[in-house]
Amino acid sequence: MRLTALLFLLCPAFAADRFPVDWARIKPELLEHYSALIRIDTSNPPGNETNAVNYVKAVLDREGIPNQVFALEPDRGNLVARLKGNGSKRPIIVMGHLDVVGVQREKWTVDPFRAIRKDGYIYGRGALDDKDNLSTAMMLMVLLKRMNVPLDRDVIFVAEAGEEGTSAVGIRYLVEQHWDAIDAEYALAEGGGGVSRDGTVRYVSISTTEKMPRQTRLVAHGTAGHGSIPRQDNAVTRIAEAVSRVGAWQPAMRLNDTTRAYFERLATISSPEEADRYNHLTDPKRSTEIEKYFSERELSHYSMLRTSVVPTIIKAGFRSNVIPSEAEATLDIRALPDEDLRRVIHDRTVEVVAAGQASRPGSPPSRLDSEMFLVLENLTKRLYPGAVTLPSMLTGATDMAQLRAKGVQSYGIGPVIDEKDRNTGGAHADDERLEETSLYRFMEFLWNAVTDIAASKKR
Incomplete structure (x- = not known):
């Protein structure tokens, strides 16, 4: 039996149990940030991600979270924030991209940049790709700081530009010119998520590789x-x-x-x-x-x-x-x-x-026996009893490819969506939307995952 699996048997309690969150108080704050980020039009092209960077930076600055802005072009900013651990383990990245694909406004039934709340959903470009990962990762940093969670490893938040086809100003720029700011053992980003039927989660997909x-x-x-x-x-x-x-x-x-x-x-x-x-x-x-x-x-x-x-x-x-x-x-x-x-x-x-330079390098799949994957797998069993964890290969592409090529074990996660919503209102679709309760459940999933992999085992 591998050591990581043995540790799970010996220590079944989740670290998040030692750091209880009043989710009823946090949900309105998360919704405010999520909605605000959707309202910032970062359609790529042209991107203008710096507008969203300024919002994120203001939030982190108010909380006293150290952060840096890196920009190859003035309007195409990337933000990297770090909460320091004791150094006994290598860092983990939580990542979301700032840009979104463009819209054909005449095909939307709502304004794509107003974050309309309707029938239990939030509508807007980026609702599923990727303002959900972006806002929950930012909120994760806020909670870790407010609650003074002791960490065995640094937690690095990367809000990146250019994921939608212009990685030269985003992840490629960070990897090639600012690797020391994001070097890590693990990364969590977009590319996964759960599927429910009649209110019951059937499976949670964790992407470990991509075409x-x-x-x-x-x-x-x-x-x-x-x-x-x-x-x-x-x-x-x-x-x-x-x-x-x-x-x-x-x-x-x-x-x-x-x-x-x-x-x-x-x-x-x-x-x-x-x-x-x-x-x-x-x-x-x-x-x-x-x-x-x-x-x-x-x-x-x-x-x-x-x-x-x-x-x-x-x-x-x-x-x-x-x-x-x-x-x-x-x-x-x-x-x-x-x-x-x-x-x-x-x-x-x-x-x-x-046709141009390859935007994403080939890289080996992330391991299925790593501590991070086992955390995600056990978390799925705990939060969604009866659900199966599916390691998956994306047919599309994400910026985890650049991280995997540098040896970072990277895993794609995301919110749970209902089976009936899979073919309407998805990423890049007209009337892109996310169920409000799914945003909150995803925040809890991310909080549990990161505290379990990063929080010190002893307080």
Whole structure:
């Protein structure tokens, strides 16, 4: 038995029990900060995260929490705050990003930057991505300071810019130029969360790895000419054929430690028919049938099990009667963490061009036997009896990739949402929203997790 698991058996009490919080008093304060941060428009582009940094900094300054602002560009600030421990253990990061994706206001039923409270929900851009993690992490620091919680390890709060596509001013900038300010053993950030049905939490997902995003362009070359004279080397025809081949490409399903554990645990709370599929993913007699089922009905699982290459943009020509000499297609590649990207596209009829610098590095999954993961797993059992902890691999991308590449064991967490809300009002969606009670439960989850991993065992 590993030492960390043994410690949990010998010390079943949670550190948070020694630091009781009057949540009834804290909830209005948390809601105020959460709503205020949603009302600060940090749509990226252009970001303007410094406006939100100024709000967060004012809160931390009032509480006497040391903090620093790092900015590669004046309007794209990042804030790092630190509460010191006794140094017996390495630090933990709690992280949220300040920026949000843009909105199409005409498609919203409410103002996306007013934090409207309606029918038990808070509506607004960033409600789920990522003003929830941002506000709860900030409130965590406030509570640790107010309650004078003794710490074995430093707790570092990172409010970062540029997560939505411009990490050069955010996490990449911090990692490359200010690593000493954020170097840590563990990190908690976005990328997970629970799902409930009829008020009961079924499972809590903890992301431990993610697919690698790589934008790539295919460029077809031909001879320009008049549209009335067909040519065999038509660049548009060539790019269309190349895109068709990409769309038909089916890489083999592959499991890693995270996805293997995910499907094994998911099977325990699924219907017999679903469990049968999840338990036979690697059965050569069943894999083709299961693969087809996933491709039609469980698209997220279909993506989770393979490197995906999706054509998203095609550009060619400028007049209807002119054959262009060049045509191109943009591919959104989401690669498994251990994928050799040189082998993904090997079409000799087109030129393969990397579309900009890779925004996120490849990195190994965070461990499932670390002290941090065991804390999260045991906390799930305690707060949500009967719920299963699912280690998961994100098909999207987060800024934990840069931290994992530096050796930080990073885990994605988030609030619990009801099953019926999964396909409406989610991250990046019109009318993005979060149930108010879910925000409060997530605050308690984060408080318990961090105090258990960071608070001194003796007062």
